[in-house]
Amino acid sequence: MKDKNPLKIIFELFSIFFYVAIFTVGGGIAMVPVLERIMVEKKKYLSDKEFTETFSIAQILPGSLMLNMATFTGYKIAKFLGALFCCIAITIPPLTIITLIAMFYGNFIEFTLVKKLMLGILAGVVGEVAGVALNMFKKTKFNTFKVLLFLFSFALMFVLRVNPIYVVIIGALLGILLGKGD
């Protein structure tokens, strides 16, 4: 990260998160591919590993993924004010859109064209999130423990349909007891 005026950094973070929030259709997960490209590859605010860390921690704590990622990333880059402004930035777009819909009791979601637009964006999000998963898979340094943990978590979530939060807790405990770190 280059040396920059802290106010400038906060302003830049604010605009990134504001912009990203407009395009998160289908829940907070949609912001992951967009943020990864902007924060890691374009602006180089975070390293690959830091980004995965942010995403992982945000995913396993209460609250929406989007808010958690904004808080964590904001804090990492620009401390408390960074966290605060990133959160404000991601809150404004959805708040405005939903308030407008509620005000007009709008059925504009019922407009077929809007529905098709949203479905198209969702299809894009699915493809991009799959891309992030692939990147993450490629960058994981798999050892025996990690391969077993991967298969075990997969079986728990997809076959036995265990609530993901329990899988995270089990995985974390196994990691602390038996894992080797990186």
Next chain:
Amino acid sequence: MLLIKIFLEFCKIGIIAFGGGNAIFPILHREVVESLHWISEQDFLYMVSIAETTPGPIGMNLSTFIGYRLARFSGAVIATLGYDFLPFLIMLFVAITVVKLQENKIYQRFLSAVMVVVLVLLMRAVYLMAKGGFHDFRPYVLSLIAFIAFVKFKKLNPIYLLIICGLIGMICF
């Protein structure tokens, strides 16, 4: 008075909303439809359909919507703030702690295992989004194209890719 009640109620919902997205529906339903009778069953379903298809986290969208219904604009803002408040504090505390823990061996082992589980979580999210939102083969084809474009062209802005996908959806779906 109502505003304070809304704030506290959504604080509570925010803190029990683990796993985000779809995990929030049953919790919100139990609270605002069954126990508080703030929203009717039918309205709730309508709100869920809106929250799912508009930008933003689903839980936050629902909070804004319900808040608006209860007390107009101030209700919307208060409910959203309430929903975000405790997770923000927790996350802030975690961020402060984690920044200091980078060299800690136990934290490193914890993190490297959690990353593996989160990878599976991402795969699950892809599966659930596709299963819940796609009703014929066309969105799957578009997803596949978006996937290839995203992986192949590192310089491509993912937001432009999403806009293009939206436009294709308007024409082809």
